[in-house]
Amino acid sequence: MIKVDLITGFLGSGKTTFIKKYVRYLNSQGIKVCILENDYGAVNIDVALLEDIRSDLCGVEMIVGGDGKTAHQRRLKTKLITLAMSGYQRVIIEPSGIFDMDEFFDTLYESPLDNWYEIGSVIAIASADLEDNLSKESDYVLASEIADAGIVVLSKTEDVSDERVTKVKEHIRKALEGILVRRTDIFRSQEAFDNFFINKGSDELNDEDFKKIASAGFVHGDYEKRQLSDDKGYKSLYLFGVKLKKDELIENISKAIEDPECGHIIRIKGFAKIGDESDKGAESEGYTEINATRQKVTYNHVRGAQEVIIVIGEKLNTDMISKYFPTADFNELI
CATH class of the missing domain: 3.30.1220.10 (CobW-like, C-terminal domain)
Known part of the structure; x- marks a missing residue:
């Protein structure tokens, strides 16, 4: 089975930087990887940012939407069928913008994709320089993109103090509680919540960290869904x-x-x-x-x-x- 990882994260958290490091680790293990940029816009900047890691062991593909969820989901499914025939051992999906996690799970569980693919890890990237005073809508997006994660990589920690790291983690806790995330695995104790994070900048991550990330898995973190309004979204x-x-x-x-x-x-x-x-x-x-x-x-x-x-x-x-x-x-x- 081909493992599929989903990389989520709030705007500017450093997803693309992390992906480059992660792919280099996977390639060093002899794993052939495809990065799939999954965007609702007609222009995807991140594809250009990833060109320098394209190689025999790393492909970079893109799908676009903009004409509705159903059409976008169909294109995602079609692209994954094509990739299944291309010899990749792992696919990394980076969604841009606001992403519906249910779309990811629903697509992977559909036939014939469920014959070829299994979900590997849902990896959330959060920035240690996260703004303190996010809007309610921004906090919702932040929490919804972490709700199903098996692990959170707290990026940019090299630029902030330990006190700041603690403050950002508590911000994330409150954001998750704010959308009523049901995650007994991380909320059962402070130690469990701390273990949900890797507090290292991209340059500090080592092979053991990446091994832990690659096997982190995911959790169906049931939470209260909301519709982002057009005037405030x-x-x-x-x-x-x-x-x-x-x-x-x-x-x-x-x-x-x-x-x-x-x-x-x-x-x-x-x-x-x-x-x-x-x-x-x-x-x-x-x-x-x-x-x-x-x-x-x-x-x-x-x-x-x-x-x-x-x-x-x-x-x-x-x-x-x-x-x-x-x-x-x-x-x-x-």
């Missing part, structure tokens, strides 16, 4: 044709995130063609990869990419955001 804005100098782009991204009139921006990620024809040097020949949260903005030069930046958040104000990206064409996805 998440939106993604796709920005095409951003033309700014690198320093100006980074400055404007920070300003947009901090500007309350733009809405509550949680993450900005993507690729931009930097500069103009007068720019010289290697950087003028490629793109700048941007990955920004409310806590940190990082950037990296890459040779090849799709020129698009995605702004993700709640109650986004397109008119205000456009002031920071004056040349961009906007496409909105709820």
Whole structure:
């Protein structure tokens, strides 16, 4: 049977960074892996971010939706049937945005997939720099993506204190309790809850950690389902044709995130063609990869990419955001 792992996590938690490390571990064990990027949008930045680990032992595939749950689930099933014939021993699914966990379980239990696949681990990634004052809707998303996990990898712990780690874990506990998650395995004692987490940054994870993660399994964490409302829920804005100098782009991204009139921006990620024809040097020949949260903005030069930046958040104000990206064409996805 081919094991299928699901990697969940709140926006900006570091899922893609973790996947790269996890895949390298699995490949070192001789396991042929396919990463399946499962998105409701037409553009998936994370596929480009994973290109550097594509190899004979690692494939990267993508499915998209946007035309309803049934059509999206059908495409997921079709893609998994194809992958079953391709010699992979493990499939890692990274859903982007808001993801219905029931869709994952329902699809894997359908025929003929249940003849070829079994669920391996549901692995949740949570950031140790998680915001303290998340909205009720954000706390719901955070908890729902952890509810079925066999393990939580608490990322970015290298940047925070032990007290901060404890505070974030308690935030997660309250979020889970807030949606009435029924998990006696983690709530029976403080020790059991602490053992639900691996408190290490991506660079600190070792083979023993990854072995534990790969065998963590999952739990059907029954919880109270809610419908995210359109007026308060998440939106993604796709920005095409951003033309700014690198320093100006980074400055404007920070300003947009901090500007309350733009809405509550949680993450900005993507690729931009930097500069103009007068720019010289290697950087003028490629793109700048941007990955920004409310806590940190990082950037990296890459040779090849799709020129698009995605702004993700709640109650986004397109008119205000456009002031920071004056040349961009906007496409909105709820």
